Amino acid sequence: MSRSSHQPQRSPVAAPRKRTADVRAALVDAAWWVLEHDGLAGLTVRAVATRAGVAPMGVYNHLRDKNGLLTAVLTRGFDEFSAALAEPADLEPVARLLATGRAYRAFALAHPVAYGLMFGGGGSTADLDPDPEHPHPDTIALSEAGERAFGRLVSVIAHAQAAGVVRADPLEQIAWTVWSAVHGAVSLELAGSLPPTDTAPSYEAVLEMILRGIAPG
């Protein structure tokens, strides 16, 4: 009846560590599901525990509290966002820029609640940490996930710049201007500030304005 009798090849030290990671991953899956279906107000320790089929104490043990839940779920959001922005590398630089721009909008429309939380303010991620001077590993992971997502945007612009189709301004500055424009367009669309039938062509017009705006002088 001992654990080692059922799993003779496994180290008795490694086995519980793996199960801990599995439980945490299941909790983050559950939290992501709850956020998408019930919004931020629905994202409670109890709801996540119920969805994951664990006791509430399991959520406290793995993800602390509501802020810890939110930290983990936003990290998941940035990871999904990075994956969504990973376009095939065999596209021409301008086509790749356009594809990334379209993927940006598609992610925001598919995950409006998460998108709003990831970029919509409520201050910095440090607000989610009980001790921002000595950030929790989960807070650091969230910052890094956000930087990886921004890095996708920087990378596709760098590629186009290297190919000579984007002006030679500082890369971070170009990325910020591009990000401003796509973020503004999807934010206004999510806020319902444009007639719904016009949003796809209007977004294309934004992308074309960006391409002209960052083209070599």
Add this chain to the structure above:
Amino acid sequence: MSRSSHQPQRSPVAAPRKRTADVRAALVDAAWWVLEHDGLAGLTVRAVATRAGVAPMGVYNHLRDKNGLLTAVLTRGFDEFSAALAEPADLEPVARLLATGRAYRAFALAHPVAYGLMFGGGGSTADLDPDPEHPHPDTIALSEAGERAFGRLVSVIAHAQAAGVVRADPLEQIAWTVWSAVHGAVSLELAGSLPPTDTAPSYEAVLEMILRGIAPG
């Protein structure tokens, strides 16, 4: 001691009407002040009544409820925004575009709570109305104030287009792309997504990107 003895030239019908408008204006002033100082959570009938020095029933009588308060205060926000975007007409078209873009950011930074509510979603203004099929006059006034503010942006672009310094694309489409970019830039700044020291030059880079993006082909 009668009213007419103090105001012999005034119609006894017009006098109370004027006082009603004065009370309403004082309540909207109070609501705007409360929103700026205490945020949306602080915008309660009681807080506005206290600030305006009237009984809570006075707020109910003039502005209905919290949604009515918010409707009135957002209308005030759009009116302030329109005034902020009214640049001297004697500027050159490109200088006028830049001045309007800078005024846009200055308003958002000066009134971050109102700006977030005016453009940050929470759905359409119809959500504030108890019967959106038959909108309240205050709801109609809010929509019209929002359209006037957007009209300022359209007007300054139309002026530049007439002068030949903006491409001949449909005016509304250009206005939407410009609005997307400036809204995105100030939203990311308000959300703390950029190092504070970099925000002013970064915003100038956004404006320059826009000018190139909407220049004649």
